[in-house]
Amino acid sequence: MLKFLFKPSLFYLLTLGILLPSINTNAQVYREEFGKNRIQYKYFNWQFLESNNFEVYYYDGGKDLASKTIEYLESDFSRITEAMGYFPYSKTRIFLYNSIVDKQQSNVGIRGLDFTIGGQTNFIKAQVEVAFSGDFTAYKSDLIYSVSEMLVNEMLFGGNIAEMFQSAFSNPIPTWFTKGVSAYIAYGWDRQSDDIARDYVLSKESTKFNNLNEDLSIVVGQSIWNFIAQKYGQRSVSNILNLARIIRNEESSIGKTLGITYPQFVQEWRKYYADFNNIILENYQVAPSSSVISSxxxxxxxxxxLKFNREGxxxxxxxxxxxxxxxxxxxxxxxxxxxxxxxxxxxxxxxxxxxxxxxxxxxxxxxxxxxxxxxxxxxxxxxxxxxxxxxxxxxxxxxxxxxxxxxxxxxxxxxxxxxxxxxxxxxxxxxxxxxxxxxxxxxxxxxxxxxxxxxxxxxxxxxxxxxxxxxxxxxxxxxxxxxxxxxxxxxxxxxxxxxxxxxxxxxxxxxxxxxxxxxxxxxxxxxxxxxxxxxxxxxxxxxxxxxxxxxxxxxxxxxxxxxxxxxxxxxxxxxxxxxxxxxxxxxxxxxxxxxxxSKILAELRRKRLIESNVKDTVRANAIGEIAKPVQPKIDSLKEGAIDTDNYVFKNESKVDSKNYKFEKPTENTQPAVGRSFLSIYQNRQAENKIRGPLNYENRFQTDNVITTFVIDEIRSFSQLLEIQMADYLENHRFHGGVLVPYNFKSGMDIFLEYEYLKERFDVRAKYYRKSIRREDRNTLMSQRYNLNRFEVGLALPQSSEWRFELSPFVSQTKFIDQNPLLLLNAPANIIPERTASYVGFKASIVYDDSFVAGVNVHEGTRAKITYESHYKANADAVGFNNLEVDLRHYEKLTKGVYLAGRFFYGRYGGSAPKQYLLGGVDNWAFNKTISTGDEKDPLLFQTLFDNSDILFHQFTNLRGYDYNSFQGKNVLTLSAELRFPISQLLEGSDTQSAFVRNLQIIGFYDLGSAWQDLSPFKERNNLNTVEIQEDGSPFSAVINNFSNPWLQSVGGGMRTMFFGFYSRMDVAWPIRDFTVQTPRFQLSIGYDF
The missing domain is CATH 2.120.10.30 (TolB, C-terminal domain)
Structure with a gap:
């Protein structure tokens, strides 16, 4: 691994990750990271075989299977491409695993389907992973399904960069359409799809398929494509796919190709399988529900x-x-x-x-x-x-x-x-x-x-x-x-x-x-x-x-x-x-x-005919050999034949290499027979050769690119550019990006991350630079704050849900006061520049069993406990530490109704604890910030005042309030949301509008507090106790104003996709000191917790 880090190609990628104008992370640079794990139990020594259309990768024990696989894929390639009417741009890479257990150790797709703010372009890869499923019968169909699915995705969502960027801003095409046609190409009209389709039309009234679970959606889609092929012909399948590639609308492509409206088509499909059901139910029976014993x-x-014991x-x-x-x-x-x-x-x-x-x-x-x-x-x-x-x-x-x-x-x-x-x-x-x-x-x-x-x-x-x-x-x-x-x-x-x-x-x-x-x-x-x-x-x-x-x-x-x-x-x-x-x-x-x-019998007859013809040919050849007359030996040369024993060159002169003349080419008088496109293609296929084995090399490709904007709490509107790259197996991942404020004066962030995920331990190296610049033309105040941090992390996954992380780091902050008056008349002993260096570590325990159930909808639980400690490394640094607990749970209450809850606790400690600033929301447009202007204000900027703590302060969400409503080295917040995805509630009314399809209504309640030393759980706390003392007076007074130390808000909101960005609009009624205040409207972008 260390040798790999010093390769020139890696240095190029590291540089590229910083300099490229569009760079990718997850638009959530400042938000908590969770995520699943993959555990590697064995080492995979990859090699591959290569043919005209495929590269099949395999490891120890898989060479024979790989050889058979690439041979079979080449033999079936014409059928697959003809069925969908699409020829791929490049060779398809097949990563072949000896078992499903081995495939589960792969890092491909580990990032899942979680959300970004918007502006994300995913790059389609000509690559699939296939596991040998236990026997060749199942493997044969599973292999074709995987290849077909990849080709359909490439066809519909981009085989080149232009199409990929176009698909990023198009309406998504549903699973039943894409994976359904892949299943049809692989499995045809099989027993499973027939059973499920007939059961579906018998038990389900809805003819809208977008809200089905993935497994059911695929099989129902398979039955739909089978219906199209059976009634309208096989050619209609490729015609519909190619039209969908152009107009990006599955319903219109079906309707315009078949010449009927989409609702009419769905009714025809339903009637097709309902009629089969009626025929079958005349002679078959349905298992009575009263006999069901499973709970x-x-x-x-x-x-x-299912197993009875022997006694029953x-x-x-x-x-x-x-x-x-x-x-x-x-x-x-x-x-x-x-x-x-x-x-x-x-x-x-x-x-x-x-x-x-x-x-x-x-x-x-x-x-x-x-x-x-x-x-x-x-x-x-x-x-x-x-x-x-x-x-x-x-x-x-x-x-x-x-x-x-x-x-x-x-x-x-x-x-x-x-x-x-x-x-x-x-x-x-x-x-x-x-x-x-x-x-x-x-x-x-x-x-x-x-x-x-x-x-x-x-x-x-x-x-x-x-x-x-x-x-x-x-x-x-x-x-x-x-x-x-x-x-x-x-x-x-x-x-x-x-x-x-x-x-x-x-x-x-x-x-x-x-x-x-x-x-x-x-x-x-x-x-x-x-x-x-x-x-x-x-x-x-x-x-x-x-x-x-x-x-x-x-x-x-x-x-x-x-x-x-x-x-x-x-x-x-x-x-x-x-x-x-x-x-x-x-x-x-x-x-x-x-x-x-009928297909089986036709195939049997075809094989018997071929065998019969072969036997007849062999028999005829054998008879021909027997009847062939003995040819007499030839003792003399025929006229015009070459005598190799007495050959004489026609021209004995030497070749003049300086003035050599080529002979004129002779014209081919034979007609060009059989040179049609089809024959050329068939000859090309006949000349297909399998090359290899060749060793696997780490070749990198772009996963996705994000170009979006972020509304920073201090620097306001900023452009976020990110890129993510990985090798084919995603064992090596690069992730980099820049955040540039639109005024180009407020500073800039740069981050670059490399992950090595091939072994039992996951290794990560990350560099992060944050720069904040503050100016005030009236007072000529001009300050720059820089943070540079480099860390090397080690993660030990315990399961797909649990992992432990440890990350040692070094960091440095730099304060520069650029007030021009300091150059003319700087006070004595005042240094307008200060650098603080730290060493430390960060340890985390992460749990995540959640999964995406829809746009801005999760189910499951996420939790993370993090402890981070900074130790001083020079005289200007003062150590501090930080403990955070983040717990989130998402529960489906009923169809289209979800409950989401979050608990967050954070505490800064040490000699120089930093602050949590409570109030506001992420990416809040037209935001407001409370600033008192005194020395206790964590957002105070003034000449010769070093506020480098601003690089470590954290803004914590609480709807209905301004930024920095409360501040303290401790914070605790509770949030609860009821989420109502409209697309799931209105199952019977699919829409092509991204606005309506992603529309979500929520109701929420937020509670939070931030404090210094005295907890809000006590009667006397930092927020209701005021100490008054006059300068020079020996007397002081402590006054309890009985203020409520907790900020609360209740309200509702709407979320949807707006101009390619997921947007939030909330109306919150703040509750402060037991009084409901004037409602606040807050417009922001990005997803909820």
């Missing part, structure tokens, strides 16, 4: 696993919430629910493995929970009703897809990944070791034991039952539409897997009720339903006919009960029914499945 205690929308008395399930999970157990007799285990971390805007945790009962009251802790797969053994737990590490395996304990609890079977290949493994509990069962490139899933045997049953997309077949060589060859059930006997050394089912569908989640009956889930008819396979006669029969797919299930053979997970009102629920209610069903194929089956 709403988990408050999440996804349930990942307890039912365990896992509920997910963005990476966090709860494991709950239902007592089937009393229906009481117990929270048994909590784990995981809330990961926002970051991929997490939705398959974890996995559950399996060891015995009647002992549950095994498989999850990831600190980047490693472990099994946590928990006993119901008992404290404590046992943790068993699982070596070598990653991306575990399924696991089940055998009776006795000494052996478990798993499907997991090693080196990018999914296979079946055994886990020996006593030894803590694993043993491989299958060894090929097929995808294996859902392994379990047949009762009282050593026979494993699992689902696989293998096309052969031989154990010696290696599987597909390329990703393109992977069969994603056909998974059948297989068995393998651990006691027999056999070269054949036992194949149980043989269908053109995905058969999954096998569970043997007994030695004769095997249940499993299958989408043979288009919807995942329960099937039964009879071992004796090898027959399968459909046993349920639900209209929405079963996601998982568990059987209780002792009590003849079935529990399964399905969807109701876009949320996962657990439904309970009796096994005796399962009757053999015969349901028709859904329209989606009919369309899918």
């Amino acid at each position: 709403d205690k988990a408050k999440v929308k996804k349930i990942s696993d 008395t307890l039912l365990a399930y896992a509920s997910l919430d963005n990476g966090k999970y709860d494991v709950r157990v239902i007592n089937m007799n009393s229906r009481d629910e117990l929270l048994l285990f909590k784990g995981g971390e809330k990961l926002l805007h970051q991929e997490f493995n939705e398959n974890y945790p996995l559950l399996s009962w060891v015995d009647e009251f002992t549950l095994a929970i498989l999850s990831v802790i600190d980047g490693r797969n472990v099994i946590t053994i928990k006993r119901v009703g008992a404290r404590g737990e046992q943790v068993l590490p699982i070596p070598n395996l990653s991306q575990i897809q399924s696991f089940e304990f055998k009776e006795g609890g000494k052996l478990a079977v798993m499907t997991a990944v090693i080196n990018g290949v999914s296979d079946v493994y055994l886990y020996l509990v006593n030894r803590g070791s694993i043993r491989r069962v299958t060894n090929d490139r097929y995808d294996d899933r859902d392994a379990s034991f047949l009762p009282s045997s050593n026979i494993i049953v699992f689902s696989s997309n293998r096309s052969s039952d031989s154990v010696y077949v290696e599987g597909p060589n390329t990703i393109k060859e992977v069969n994603v539409n056909q998974f059948n059930l297989y068995t393998y006997d651990l006691d027999l050394v056999d070269s054949v897997f036992g194949k149980l089912t043989n269908s053109l569908a995905i058969d999954a989640t096998p569970y043997a009720l007994d030695s004769e009956n095997l249940f499993y889930l299958s989408d043979q008819q288009g919807i995942n339903n329960l099937y039964k396979f009879q071992m004796k006669d090898s027959l399968s029969s459909q046993m349920s006919s639900y209209a929405l797919s079963l996601k998982d299930y568990s059987l209780d053979p002792i009590n003849n009960r079935l529990a399964f997970i399905t969807t109701q009102d876009s949320e996962d629920v657990i439904v309970l029914q009796g096994i005796e209610d399962l009757q053999q069903a015969f349901t028709p194929v859904t329209p989606r499945r009919a369309f899918e089956t």
Whole structure:
């Protein structure tokens, strides 16, 4: 890392960060910093492969997967670009992770989606990160989705700098439009989108999609694009995207392309899936709400696993919430629910493995929970009703897809990944070791034991039952539409897997009720339903006919009960029914499945035709070789042939290099055949070569640029210019900016920051310069105050939410009195210049589990405790310290109503404590400041008076009051807001107006006080006690005026986007000395706390 700091390129970037006219931070230079963390558990040694259109980066253990990935992407590149009608400007960089756990250690996107004042331009990067998801079937589609999403973003929001700046001032295009089309290109018309779309039109009346949560928005958007392709043709997809690229309006682009109004289009989409629903509901049933047994205690929308214990008395399930999970157990007799285990971390805007945790009962009251802790797969053994737990590490395996304990609890079977290949493994509990069962490139899933045997049953997309077949060589060859059930006997050394089912569908989640009956889930008819396979006669029969797919299930053979997970009102629920209610069903194929089956059969016919043609060609060539007559040997040269043994040059003269004449080029008399653009493009593709591996180098690119203005409390209107740069992986980040007052006379701020985030510890180096200049033409007063500070910080993240920071620093203040009269008649012993130097440290504990729920809306909690100490380093310096506690909480009360609260306490101490100035708001236009003009006034500026403390004083917000209404070395404020985002309250009325879309109404209450030594919590305090003493008099008096030491205000306000800047207008009624005063209007820019 130290060598890197001295590279010439880095010096150039440091200089560039200061001198560029547009520079980026977060327009919140003076506001508290929180933020999430990423923890690195391993070192990534990156290399990459390069082709015509892609660069695929990989690290140890990922070379084979990277090679297959780049080959597959090149083969599918034409289809992707043709589907969206867009060809990218540059190569796409793919960073390939061996597992989702590894990808969670990436620093890309760590800054999240938090707010800036305005004027921010984000730069679109031709780069994606993809994690191998456990098998090639899922990875194949996930890869195309990630690439498609990046290309759509580049297409709509800027492939060049001009388009990026234009998109910064355009209305945002919603998720259902952008990510929906990416999902359609990757997954097509799949079962999940079909289920969710039909459930949505059945249960939701609203046809406005902008306020849906992201997951639902993507799938609904996918169904919308599928409808467009099915009804209006595939070409309409690219036409709509290209028109949206121009006019930046998704509704108009759809309406103008299809020739109908947008409301008509939405009604057509709704009717399209409603008609399918009506057809399906004639032959399928809906799970009754009365049979739902899952409670709403988990408050999440996804349930990942479901398991009865062998006695059927307890039912365990896992509920997910963005990476966090709860494991709950239902007592089937009393229906009481117990929270048994909590784990995981809330990961926002970051991929997490939705398959974890996995559950399996060891015995009647002992549950095994498989999850990831600190980047490693472990099994946590928990006993119901008992404290404590046992943790068993699982070596070598990653991306575990399924696991089940055998009776006795000494052996478990798993499907997991090693080196990018999914296979079946055994886990020996006593030894803590694993043993491989299958060894090929097929995808294996859902392994379990047949009762009282050593026979494993699992689902696989293998096309052969031989154990010696290696599987597909390329990703393109992977069969994603056909998974059948297989068995393998651990006691027999056999070269054949036992194949149980043989269908053109995905058969999954096998569970043997007994030695004769095997249940499993299958989408043979288009919807995942329960099937039964009879071992004796090898027959399968459909046993349920639900209209929405079963996601998982568990059987209780002792009590003849079935529990399964399905969807109701876009949320996962657990439904309970009796096994005796399962009757053999015969349901028709859904329209989606009919369309899918026709494509599968057409592809099979195409492959068979190719194989047949190849065989015919080989056979014909073989026959031709046999029938080919023997050619006689040639003893003499044909006329005109070259005799290499007796060759004579025509011209024996030497070449005249000084006067050489080239021969005239001969004209090509052959016609140019097959040189169309398409053939040239195809030839270019045919010549594609994969180069590498090459070593990864730190190349930097601009993340975003901010050009905005700040209303400084002392220097008034100022221009803020910022830039943020990072390498591809965002392990190295540069952040710099300047703040220049518009009058160019009040001073200037410069800051530059470098962060190194690649290791377990995060390192930061920061330089900050602040300059304040004050002038008074009447008195010729002219003073300059400068602060220079350099710090090196070290942060230790404990989780994605917690971190500890320590930053040693050196700083220096300089006071210069520039009054011209001092040059003519300076008083004796008066030095108009003074420099104070300090050394010190800053320590912080930061907690942040909040997330962005809308414009100026958060949910969650933020907290920061900071202690900073300045020690004198020269004679003119006087030491001081500072302690601050900042606590914020954001709670969603109901739809469109949020409560936000903030507690802030600060205290200066030491020999020269500084001041908190209470009153006003950040970036307040037409602000007012109270200044008493006496020596106690922290804002006093006069000739020969060194007020360098102004460089450390802090303005603290309190609405309804002027700046510096109260001052003291202690401050405490409380703020509460009710926030009403209009766009969320009026779900049924989407608007393209940025003003209305970002409009928010608030009500607030503020309380605060600042004091020196006597706390306002005491009856006698600094604010109601006045000491009177005459000069030369031995007597003094202390008077209590019974003033209220607390300032209060109550009021309301409006927030919205105005000319590209988020603006606030508040009307506050100050409450001072128990009296409600005249309301104050305050106009400001920027976001609330």
